[in-house]
Amino acid sequence: xxxxxxxxxxxxxxxxxxxxxxxxxxxxAVRLKALGIDAVVLxxxxxxxGIPRHCGHYPFGMREFHRxxxxxxxxxxxxxxxxxxxxxxxxxxxxxALEKGPRLIVATPAGKAALQAKRVLLATGVRERxxxxxxxxxxxxxxxxxxxxxxxxxxxxxxxxxxxxxxxGSELVSFSAILTCxxxxxxxxxxxxxxxxxxxxxxxxxxxRLTAVPLHMKTKVMRVLGRDxxxxxxxxxxxxxxxxxxxxxxxxxxxxxxxxxxLRAAGLVLDPGSGGPAVDQFGRCSDPAVFAAGNLLRPVETxxxxxxxxxxxxxMIARSLAGHLPDAAANVQIRPRDGSAIRFVMPQRxxxxxxxxxxxxxxxxxxxxxxxxxxxxxxxxxxWSGRIxxxxxxxxxxxxxxxxAQAVAGTIEVGLSDEF
Amino acid sequence: xxxxxxxGTAESYDVAVIGAGVVGCAIARRxxxxxxxxxxxxxxxxxxxxxxxxNSGILHTGFDAPVGSLEQRCIAEGYRxxxxxxxxxxxxxxxxxxxxxxxxxxxxxxxxxxxxxxxANGVDDVEPLSAAEILARxxxxxxxxxxxxxVPREYVMDPWTAPYSYLLQAIENGASFLRRAEVLxxxxxxxxxxxxxxxxPVKTGTVINAAGLYGDRVDQSLLKTTSYVIRPRKGQFVVxxxxxxxxxxxxxxxxxxxxxxxxxxxxxxxxxxxxxxTAEEQDSRDDASVDGDTLAALRAHGIxxxxxxxxFDVTATYAGLRPATADKDYQINDDGARRYISVGGIRxxxxxxxxxxxxxxxxLYTAFGLRHRPPSDLRWPRVSPISESQERAWSQPGNDxxxxxxxxxxxxxxxxxxxxxxxxxxxxxxxxRTRVTMGRCQGFYCLGELAEITxxxxxxxxxxxxxxxxxxxxx
Numbered sequence: 001x002x003x004x005x006x007x008x009x010x011x012x013x014x015x016x017x018x019x020x021x022x023x024x025x026x027x028x029a030v031r032l033k034a035l036g037i038d039a040v041v042l043x044x045x046x047x048x049x050g051i052p053r054h055c056g057h058y059p060f061g062m063r064e065f066h067r068x069x070x071x072x073x074x075x076x077x078x079x080x081x082x083x084x085x086x087x088x089x090x091x092x093x094x095x096x097a098l099e100k101g102p103r104l105i106v107a108t109p110a111g112k113a114a115l116q117a118k119r120v121l122l123a124t125g126v127r128e129r130x131x132x133x134x135x136x137x138x139x140x141x142x143x144x145x146x147x148x149x150x151x152x153x154x155x156x157x158x159x160x161x162x163x164x165x166x167x168x169g170s171e172l173v174s175f176s177a178i179l180t181c182x183x184x185x186x187x188x189x190x191x192x193x194x195x196x197x198x199x200x201x202x203x204x205x206x207x208x209r210l211t212a213v214p215l216h217m218k219t220k221v222m223r224v225l226g227r228d229x230x231x232x233x234x235x236x237x238x239x240x241x242x243x244x245x246x247x248x249x250x251x252x253x254x255x256x257x258x259x260x261x262x263l264r265a266a267g268l269v270l271d272p273g274s275g276g277p278a279v280d281q282f283g284r285c286s287d288p289a290v291f292a293a294g295n296l297l298r299p300v301e302t303x304x305x306x307x308x309x310x311x312x313x314x315x316m317i318a319r320s321l322a323g324h325l326p327d328a329a330a331n332v333q334i335r336p337r338d339g340s341a342i343r344f345v346m347p348q349r350x351x352x353x354x355x356x357x358x359x360x361x362x363x364x365x366x367x368x369x370x371x372x373x374x375x376x377x378x379x380x381x382x383x384w385s386g387r388i389x390x391x392x393x394x395x396x397x398x399x400x401x402x403x404x405a406q407a408v409a410g411t412i413e414v415g416l417s418d419e420f
Numbered sequence: 421x422x423x424x425x426x427x428g429t430a431e432s433y434d435v436a437v438i439g440a441g442v443v444g445c446a447i448a449r450r451x452x453x454x455x456x457x458x459x460x461x462x463x464x465x466x467x468x469x470x471x472x473x474x475n476s477g478i479l480h481t482g483f484d485a486p487v488g489s490l491e492q493r494c495i496a497e498g499y500r501x502x503x504x505x506x507x508x509x510x511x512x513x514x515x516x517x518x519x520x521x522x523x524x525x526x527x528x529x530x531x532x533x534x535x536x537x538x539x540a541n542g543v544d545d546v547e548p549l550s551a552a553e554i555l556a557r558x559x560x561x562x563x564x565x566x567x568x569x570x571v572p573r574e575y576v577m578d579p580w581t582a583p584y585s586y587l588l589q590a591i592e593n594g595a596s597f598l599r600r601a602e603v604l605x606x607x608x609x610x611x612x613x614x615x616x617x618x619x620x621p622v623k624t625g626t627v628i629n630a631a632g633l634y635g636d637r638v639d640q641s642l643l644k645t646t647s648y649v650i651r652p653r654k655g656q657f658v659v660x661x662x663x664x665x666x667x668x669x670x671x672x673x674x675x676x677x678x679x680x681x682x683x684x685x686x687x688x689x690x691x692x693x694x695x696x697x698t699a700e701e702q703d704s705r706d707d708a709s710v711d712g713d714t715l716a717a718l719r720a721h722g723i724x725x726x727x728x729x730x731x732f733d734v735t736a737t738y739a740g741l742r743p744a745t746a747d748k749d750y751q752i753n754d755d756g757a758r759r760y761i762s763v764g765g766i767r768x769x770x771x772x773x774x775x776x777x778x779x780x781x782x783x784l785y786t787a788f789g790l791r792h793r794p795p796s797d798l799r800w801p802r803v804s805p806i807s808e809s810q811e812r813a814w815s816q817p818g819n820d821x822x823x824x825x826x827x828x829x830x831x832x833x834x835x836x837x838x839x840x841x842x843x844x845x846x847x848x849x850x851x852x853r854t855r856v857t858m859g860r861c862q863g864f865y866c867l868g869e870l871a872e873i874t875x876x877x878x879x880x881x882x883x884x885x886x887x888x889x890x891x892x893x894x895x
Contacts, residue, residue: 044825046869054868092821094814096828107828111817130862132736135658135719137712140738142847142882145867152868159871159883184886222712228846229880257733261826261860264663272731 010090010106010113014040016317017104017117019095019262022050023303024294025123026078027064027310028317029087035318039087040115042106044094048082049075051125051148052303056155057179063304072155074303098122098266102289119289119317122263122277123310126295128173129255131224136252138223143230143249147177150251160184162249166233167191167213168221170198171254171393173300175207188213189247192235194220197369199254199393224250256299266290273336273344274298274365280349281359281400282316282325283309291317298346298363301395315357326353332407334362334376337415342374343367345398345414352404361397364414366390373417374398378407385417432623433459433596434792435785436615437630438603438638440464441472442579443766444630445587446498446774450782452590455792459624460587460595461617463602465879466849467842468583471632472770474655474708474740476684476694479513479577480772483538483546484520484676489749490780492541495769497776502577505775508800509585511578512689512807518574518671519554521565521725527675528566534675535569546571560667560728574671578689578807579771580852584842585803586774591841592799598622603631606642608758615642626759626790628781633705633743635751635764648751648764653742655697655768656710658718661860662808664693664732672725681768685722690827690855691808692735695722708739735860742767752777754784761785804833806855823873824866826859831873838877845879 016032018025021043032039047053052060055071062068065077082089090108097105104115128146143162153159163186167177170193181188191208196218198205208215218238225232225244232246258276269278269286276297277285285292293313294306301309319325332350336342343365364374369391376384376398384402403412413420435451437444440462451458464470479502482495506513522528531548538546548569555561557570591597601619606627615622631638639646665687674682680699688694695718715737723730744767745751751765761784763777770777805812806827813819813830820831837844837853844850847857847870856870857863863870871882 044822045865046821094822094825094828096814107814107819107822109817109819109821111819112815127861127864129733130735130860130864132659132862133733133860135712135715135734135737137710137715139707139709142880146862146864148864149867153871153883157868157872157883157885159868159885161867161871161883223709227706261661261663 010093010108010115011040013116014038015117015321016040016119016121017042017115018121018123019104020050020123020125020294021048021079021089021091022123022125022294023052023078023307024310024313025050025121026082027307028121028123028293028314029082030085031311031314032317033085033087035314037318037321041082041087041089042093042095042104043089043091046092048079048089048091054148054151054155055176056151056183057176060303064307095262098262098290100287102287118321119291121313121317122285122290122292122296123294124259124262124296126256126258126299128253129257131250131252134252134255136221136224138225138234139227141224141226141228141230144224145249145251147173147180147251147253150177151180154180154184160186162186162230164189164247165249165251166245166247167251167253169193169253169255170200170204170215172200172204174253175200175204177251177253178207178211178213182211190214190216190245192216192219192221194218197391199391256295258296258299260296271344271346271348274346276346278348279346280351281347282320282355283313283359284316284320284325288320298344298365312359319355319357325355326351331409332412334403334412334414337413337419340415340419341367341370342414342416350400350404350407352407354404359400361399364396364398366392366396368392370416374414375417375420376403376412376414377420378410378412381406383407383412432612433457434625434790435628436461436613436622436624436626437628439470439629439631440467440587440597440599441470441630441632441770442468442583442774443632443763443770443777445583445590446778447628447630447763447781448590448595449586450778452593452595453794453798454782455794458590458595459622460590460597461601461603461615461622462597462599465600465845466852467587468580468852471741471743472579472583474657474738475579475768475771476657476686476697477577477579477688478671478684478686478772479575480769481543481571481573482769482772483541483543483571484534484681485541485769486748487537487540490752491750491769491773494750494773494776494780496542497779498773499776501775501779502582509589510802510805510810511582511585512805512809514576514687514689514809516574516576516670516687518571518673519549519558519568520571520673520675521554521568522675523564523566525566530675531567531569538571543571543573545573558668558670558672560726562725562727576671576687576689577771581803581806582771583774584853585801588801588803588842589799592801593795597841603638604641608760613759626761626785626788629760629762629764632766633741635743635762639762639764643755643758643760647753647762648745648747650705650743650764651745652702652705653744653767654700654702654708654739655742656714656718656739657694657696657737658715658722658734659688659736659738660693660695660722660729661732661735662691664729665691667693667726667728683718683721685725689807689809690858693729695719697740705741708741710737710739733860736858736862750777752780752784756788759788804836804854823869824856824859826861826865827855829854829856834870834873838874845877847878847882850874
């Protein structure tokens with residue numbers, strides 16, 4: 001089996017196959033074209049553009065187009081830009097397997113096909129953790145959905161599944177859920193957060209007040225009520241008191257997970273901390289012909305940041321095709337110290353050579369709000385340290401140059417100074 | 421006439437089967453194949469809405485059933501017939517075998533008696549295994565295992581398409597299916613029954629009560645007496661991500677107790693890994709809710725047995741209700757004078773035993789002195805395959821594109837499931853036909869598309885169109 005089936009129009013081979021036509025995938029494709037490299041973008045959705053297609057609110061596009069756009073307009077501009085650059089886009093094309101080679105097995109409306117590529121860029125993004133994944137009790141009526149599903153219904157289909165839902169979580173996306181509700185004339189009855197602080201930046205709490213959505217902190221959703229349709233949720237507060245909130249829907253927001261089933265099945269090494277692939281400072285996965293970019297690398301960043309990672313990956317792929325990247329056998333691992341409040345460090349591997357244009361910083365997230373001194377240490381030697389004040393959703397950067405300059409083969413541990 | 425949906429009916433039937441769970445579907449199939457005019461009466465909007473909604477999907481040999489019991493005979497016969505017909509109906513099977521595992525010395529001491537019991541039940545290929553032999557077969561298991569035995573012919577089956585195709589075959593061979601019809605009352609006039617249903621009267625020669633969790637109540641309203649009382653037993657399950665299926669090959673069974681077969685760890689026909697069920701007595705026949713702490717305990721239990729599970733996410737959780745009774749055995753009682761057969765207390769082995777139960781019930785019916793002429797040209801419909809081991813629609817041309825990305829469900833499959841005599845009328849029904857939204861993302865990626873495709877097809881729509889002023893636009 002080579003090439004596309006009748007009607008799919010897929011080529012049998014290409015230089016770079018990009019999986020996922022969101023900001024990262026499209027950003028990479030346009031840059032590859034500019035570098036004179038042929039890129040094919042595959043996306044399983046009927047339309048390219050990724051998640052911003054159904055984020056019908058501001059702000060998107062500052063980094064890419066230097067203006068403030070709504071998600072769907074931003075997605076459209078990304079797609080137009082890719083088309084203008086001559087990128088070949090294949091929607092409704094699901095990659096069902098990634099084989100050595102690399103070779104992609106895909107499913108299209110016309111059946112199964114295969115695509116041979118010199119390099120593959122994975123840009124499959126993230127999704128929210130489902131209610132089942134959170135082990136929430138109660139019944140399983142219809143009307144328990146994610147923000148992503150709500151946005152598709154509201155912004156892509158002009159439909160709404162409920163009128164008075166409870167929103168679970170207080171990440172940035174949770175407030176996007178409020179905006180989506182407002183757009184459709186849905187009035188959330190409560191926003192419920194298990195922690196004692198709003199996870200998103202402070203201004204988001206103001207949005208909840210502005211939109212008259214009551215915030216319930218230190219409150220955990222125990223059960224979903226209603227057999228066929230949602231009738232409410234039972235919550236438990238900090239004092240252990242249980243009560244019910246009447247509602248006709250539940251939106252489980254956030255707790256993003258990189259979309260990795262394809263990678264896992266292909267045997268690529270994954271990082272349990274980030275949930276994404278383990279990569280080096282060039283964005284290379286454990287198979288050096290496979291790169292990753294965008295939110296697949298880690299939960300969760302803005303569209304603009306993901307787009308920039310796509311552009312970055314294009315540069316690294318160009319170097320890789322030209323034979324200008326060091327051997328894949330990067331023998332330095334970077335990881336959080338056991339038991340640390342550091343949730344993950346990306347990249348997870350380092351090659352001890354200086355390559356122009358490689359990642360300048362590692363991206364880090366913490367598990368809880370904290371202040372302290374962040375330390376990267378190897379064999380008792382501090383390679384870098386710096387003061388931090390962070391919370392779970394906030395981006396933390398750790399410069400890689402001091403690590404590459406001083407590290408030896410082995411493991412670099414990252415943690416807070418009092419964790420060593 | 422192979423009709424889909426009669427509404428109250430002037431036509432009279434030979435047999436009315438009350439309840440479209442797996443047992444009712446199998447009975448309908450048996451009687452249709454034997455030439456009886458059959459009607460299946462179901463109070464819910466879909467088949468498999470009660471006890472058959474949540475089980476472990478295992479095709480049991482009956483090795484641990486009570487020796488000499490009706491349950492054991494029905495399982496053995498059901499098992500045999502499933503293997504005989506499954507290829508003609510395109511029903512899948514995973515030939516995994518099972519390991520019964522002892523985790524303590526006390527459990528290990530009970531293994532020889534269980535092996536003897538298996539032999540007495542005609543399952544003569546079980547063989548004892550040492551802990552080392554078990555670990556060699558299942559390297560992912562915790563090394564705390566003490567010993568066990570192998571049951572080579574315990575298999576994994578598909579709990580959705582099997583009953584679905586039993587009923588579809590019944591319908592294609594002349595049976596009728598009346599759904600959203602609750603049996604309220606009935607009278608036997610010495611020759612025939614008139615059942616009063618919420619959708620009008622149904623005339624039938626014989627009544628077969630396969631109402632599962634409501635079996636005793638149906639007996640009570642039709643016979644004014646019942647020989648058993650249903651005591652619902654809830655079983656909760658957690659379902660791990662498909663990638664976890666690399667951790668095991670056989671069905672992992674605990675040493676059973678008097679009350680329960682215990683918590684199983686196995687692959688499902690769809691490629692996930694299942695841990696469950698619990699066994700919780702309750703009064704409600706309707707409350708299949710799950711409990712967060714119990715789910716967490718099940719997850720922990722799975723990880724204790726199979727440590728590698730810790731690295732995998734939970735994809736789904738669910739609970740099933742088993743129609744248990746005070747008695748251990750099935751409660752299948754016939755009343756020839758009143759042309760009535762009650763099929764009750766099919767507690768946890770119904771999926772394996774259904775075809776055998778159907779054969780047994782047909783035997784009781786023939787003992788009433790009733791005969792029919794089987795159709796000369798039997799039809800063998802094939803339902804759309806949804807198991808991992810089968811060739812799925814997405815790999816074929818003309819599938820109209822994938823809608824549910826996690827389970828690779830195509831638009832063509834969804835549209836097919838929305839049509840025909842067993843058309844899905846709810847998301848739950850569509851899930852059982854196609855597995856749509858049953859994957860890891862639980863609808864994150866496809867709910868919008870699905871709402872559009874199913875518009876106007878469900879009793880309760882997934883979403884309602886609105887305009888900017890907030891008024892619903894009815895389509």
